[in-house]
Amino acid sequence: MRLIIAEKHSVAQAIAGAIEGVSQRNGDGYIETGNNIVTWAQGHLVNLAKPDEYTDHDWKKWAMETLPIDPTPDWKWVISRTKGAARQYANITRLLRRDDVTELVNACDPDREGEAIFRRITAHAGVNLPTKRLWVASLEEDAIRDAFARMKPETAYDGLAAAAEIRAKADWLIGMNASRAYSLAYDAHYTIGRVQTPTLAMIVDRDNQIEAHKSTPFWTVRVPMGGWQLTSEKRYADQQEARRILDLANTPGVTFDVFLKERKQQHDKPPRLYDLTGLQKDMAKLHGLSAAKTLAALQSLYEKKLTTYPRTDSQYITHDDLETLRQLTQDQRFVEGFINPKDKPTTPRLELTVNDKKVAGHTAILPTMQAGADRLEPLSNDEKLVLTRVVRRMWEAIGDDYVHEVTNVTAQFSGEFCETQFDNPNGFHDAATAETGFVSHSDLPVSLGWKSIEHATPEEDDDNKDEPRNVIPANLEQGRSVILPSAGTATLKEGATKPPKPFTEATLLAAMEHASRYVEDKELKAALDDDESHSGGIGTPATRADVIEKLIRSAYVERKGKQLRSTQAGRNLITVTAPERKSVESTALMEQQLTGVEHGEQDAETVMEQFRKDARSIAHEACESVETTGHIIQSQSEKQAMESYGPCPKCGQPVIRKGKFWQCSTNKREKQSDGTWASVGGCGWRLYQTVCGKNLTDATVRTLLGKHRVRVKGFTSRAGRKFDADLIPDEERGARLDFSK
Structure with missing residues (x-):
């Protein structure tokens, strides 16, 4: 018999249905069809054990002297505690050990994690049978049958499996050691991840740029030309200087020398298919x-x-x-x-x-x-x-080019007009003013081609949405043309320099994907830009979404409309972490090394040893960090501790924020000898940040405590359905849902 292990029940059903000419029989956690048994995992059934599950080490205790935590070479794997996982693992193990099962097929998802899921199950069960790999990208019956005909030995994917195991162990080593080291060093709760923290660093850096930006005004002169307009090439920081140019542009009889610099039809090729x-x-x-x-x-x-x-x-x-x-x-x-x-x-x-x-x-x-x-x-x-x-x-992707006509012109006050103004007290004072440059640009569709397919418009800010459409006349010829503008209609347009835009989900994904823009090393930048290597960026297509969600769940990032903004907790974390822990460059290099292992270009043991060496340095770097940044965090903590969000619903004293929760300022907690914390005073009122899957904001809590009721949208029920409800204070639970209104 051949045992086929898929990653999910639905995939197993599709595979069983594609096996032709045989009847099916359903068993406990499997489908039997002819000489094949098809069973399924439930995602990761076998995971790395947590530190406190290593009974031969004193890792339950959070203490600097227990770091670094490194189980090598005795890594421990345990069965997942998610509902139904132990039962399904037992079903698979029973099938693996059947006397009539002589061959295995790895039909888990065709990627790094799918490879890991299968190999962890068979290794944990202690079963080693001849195995082939079903690599199928579509669950249509013809595609599955074709994949069965093209199966390779499982050993052909050893590189992929090695990369998956290194990734899991590296994330464990760095995450466990860094989270404990920095939490202990700063007497706070920090969650640090190999990909998560550099991603947070990008958001914090962008938010800092926005906060540090000082907007400065500028003025441009706009001259209507009848269906199109000229705009001064220079942005004037001095409004009086801009007004002087405006007055000249509105002088009766003013003319412009206009030069057609470019008029061409541009062909934009179709976009690529989606990854x-x-x-x-x-x-x-x-x-x-x-x-x-x-x-x-x-x-x-x-x-x-x-x-x-x-x-x-x-x-x-x-x-x-x-x-x-x-x-x-x-x-x-x-x-x-x-x-x-x-x-x-x-x-x-x-x-x-x-x-x-x-x-x-x-x-x-x-x-x-x-x-x-x-x-x-x-x-x-x-x-x-x-x-x-x-x-x-x-x-x-297979459509016609988008064809559009691009026209660019430059202009300045005409020579004839200039001659009349040098003797005018209100005219030109110098040659530079006479040579004031103006520009105009138009971009008009000729044939929509592939752009006609999508009718939805991006939900993004458009800085030029209020600008009139510019249509430079087709009869404007190459060379100099003397043109009389619409008399007295030139205007002054005030603008201001703008900070960078906050990250949105789309722009953050792009930044994670194209990490080379954050890298200074020329060789690494070139390697990351080489899309044939499939190693660019931080994280992988499969993990980037989860990284963003983890940052939000950890309260380091919050959604504000479509924007992703760092919280004070997130900014504190980036302040304290060492450069290598939040470096996009080092994280992108790690991804590249994993890809090298996958393709047999780098030695797995050497790469794993680099991660272990990195983990060994974390405790020392965290202690050094306290010496350089500890005073900053202490100052921020003191300021935050003094900030009241409103009266405590239980005793009336001020409510303050402590990391991921708000609590009565009378509450006191002390660390016990075993490293745990215990309440030793105060009324005990506390409100956690997440309620029914919704992260509460500071503003929401202020309204809740000030008005004793706040409407909140986007709660999630246990069944996964979204709903809205009022939140009201509760003396024992912090807050509770109320549907009476």
């Missing part, structure tokens, strides 16, 4: 979906056999996939309901999507042949939006 990060960015821009929600919807579509594998970093398909793409574009079900039929490319350019060298394991995201418009109705709203966007990107 996961690209889809997440566009869903955030177009529909405000978080990266996590986009991934969840896409994963569901994949399990429903409506899209190909979601966690891909490729934007291309291979020549082998070209026929499938051709069939998709010839099927009318992918036109009506998804795009306007008149916008369908007349001659689809399928070849634009093909690049075998840039596909490493997984192709770009595409719909499957089962994903016609007739399948939209039963889907959730998020799934509909995601599937529609995937189909539309397919059409965009």
Whole structure:
């Protein structure tokens, strides 16, 4: 018998259904079909043990003398404590040990984590049987059968497995040691992660730039020319100087020498097919979906056999996939309901999507042949939006170029006009004024091409949304033209320098993906920019969404509308952590090393030893950090401790904030001999930051304590449904939901 282990129940069902010509029999946690047994994991069934589960070490105690924590070579793995995990692991183990099972198939998801899930199960069960790898990117029956015919020995993926194990152990070593070391050094609770903390550092750095920005006013002169306008090339910091130019532009009889610098038709090629990060960015821009929600919807579509594998970093398909793409574009079900039929490319350019060298394991995201418009109705709203966007990107990627006419002109006061003004007391005072430059730019569509496919507009700020459309006349000829503007209509436009924009989900994902912009080392920057290496950025397409959500759950980052802003706790963490702990460059280098292990280009033991060496240095760096930044954090803590959020609902004394919760200022806690904390005084009132999946803000708590009631949107029920409710103070629980109004 052949035992096939999939990652999820739905995938196991799809695999069992693809095995032709045999009847199925359902058992306890498996499906038997012919000479095959198909079972499934439940995500990660086997995980690394926590420090306090190592009974031969004194790691339950949080103390500097116990650091560094490093179980090498005796790493301990334990069965997951999530509901149903132990039962399903027992089912798989029983099947692995059946006498008639002689061969295994790893059918877990075709990525680093899927490889880890399978290998951890078999290793923990102590089973070593001949194994093959089912590498399938679509759950359609034909794709599964084709993948069975092309299976390779599991040993062909040893590099992938080694990278997965190193990643897990490195995250454990750095996360456990850094979180404990910095928490102990600062007598606070800090959560530090290999990818999480550098990502937070990018957000904090951006917020600091915004906060430090000092806006300065400037003025430009606008001269209407009848359907288009000239704008002074210079931004004037001196309003009086700008007014002098304005007065000249409004002088009766003023003329301009206008020079046509450029007029050309530009062809913008279609965008590439989606990888996961690209889809997440566009869903955030177009529909405000978080990266996590986009991934969840896409994963569901994949399990429903409506899209190909979601966690891909490729934007291309291979020549082998070209026929499938051709069939998709010839099927009318992918036109009506998804795009306007008149916008369908007349001659689809399928070849634009093909690049075998840039596909490493997984192709770009595409719909499957089962994903016609007739399948939209039963889907959730998020799934509909995601599937529609995937189909539309397919059409965009093979569409016609977007053709637009770009025109640029320059201008200055005409020579004839200048001659009349040098003798005028209110005219030119010097040659520089006479040579004041003006510019105009127009960009007009000629043929929408691929841009006609998507009708939704990005939900982003547009600095020029109030500007009139500029249409430079087609009869403007090359060379000098003397033009009389609309008399007396020039105006002064006041503006101000702007700070960088806060990160949104889309721009943060882009920053994580293109980490080279934060890297100074030229060789590493070049390596990260080489998208054929599939190693650029921090995190992976599969993990970036979770990193963002962890930062929010940890109260280091909060969502403000579409913006992602750092909290004081997040800024404190970045203040205290050593440069190497928050460095985008070092984290990107780690990702590159893992990719090297995966492809057999770097030695696994050498890379793992580098991570261990890094972990050994953390306790020392945390103690050094206290000497240089401890006074800053203490000052901030004292200031925060003095800030009252309102009267305590239980005793009336001021409420203050302590990290991830608000509490009565009378409360006192002391550290016990075993390292734990215990309450030793005060009324005991406390309100935790997260209530029913919703992170409360300082403003919300002030309203709650001041008005004794606050309306909060976006709570999450145990069933996963969103709801709104009033929050009112509660003497024992901090606050409770109220539905009476």
